[in-house]
Amino acid sequence: MLVFITVGSTRFDALVQAAISEQVLDALHKKGYKRVVIQRGNSDFEREASGNGQDLVVFEKNGMEVESWKFKSSILSEVQRADLVVGHAGAGTILDALRQGKPMIVVPNPTLLDDHQGELSSRLDALGYLTASTVDNLAATIGAFDPSSLVSFPPFDGSRFRRLIDQEMGYSVNPS
Template identity: 85%
Template sequence: MLVFVTVGSTRFDALVQTAISEQVLDALHKKGYRRIAIQRGNSDLGMDGGDNGQDLMVFETNGMEVETWKFKTSILSDIQRATLVVSHAGSGTILDALRQGKPMIVVPNPTLLDDHQGELSSRLDALGYLKATTVNNLAVTISAFDPSSLIPFPPFDGSRFRRLIDQEMGYSVSSS
């Protein structure tokens, strides 16, 4: 089973370093995961010698195969192949994972200017679509996480957006 971790385009050293910590890797291993893929952006791995400027790195630690890279054009295929997604709380990444039906744990980045990631993740957690946590509680959250307790995210309905625009613009709204 594969866990996909992503920090998006921002730097989120704390999440990347926690994702490869002994506590998190042990929690994942106990849940049956054997591989973790990490899109780290410009984040520091926190390992001796850093990443030596390398983009792709593959290594094994704590019984887990770890693959990490900085950026890709698209991470959709990584989301699709994952059994679990652990992500920063960026809205685009959240929507991509939820639309793919993937169980998700989100970790808002508290270093950002405002708390929009915290607000979004708290609301989606309250609705039951995902589990929100902090960097410090990630291992505990993984250990207690039950993907079957999540509520499936509703499928995309583009007609809702059209009706909203029509209504805001004062056009006659059909009942379609």
């Protein structure tokens, strides 16, 4: 089983370091995961065999195969092949995972402007679509995580936007 961990396009050193911590790797291993793929963005990645700063880093730790890289043009294929997505609480990352029907744990980055990730993750957690955590509680959150308790995210309906615009512009709107 595969876990995909993503920090998006910014730095989130705390999440990257937590992802390779013994506590988090042990929690994942106990849940049956065997492989972790980490998209680390511009985060610091200190590892004894880190590949001397190369983009792709692969190693084994605590019975887990760990792969890490900075960026790819799209993370959708990584999300699709993952059994669990752990990520920063960026709206795009969340939508990618939930639209693919993937169970998700989000860890808001509190260093970003006005804690918008915290607000988004709290609301989606309250609605049951995902589970929110903090960096410090990530291992415990993984240990208690039950994907079957999550609510399915509604499918995309592009016609809703058109209806909203039509209504706002005063056009005749069919309520269906």
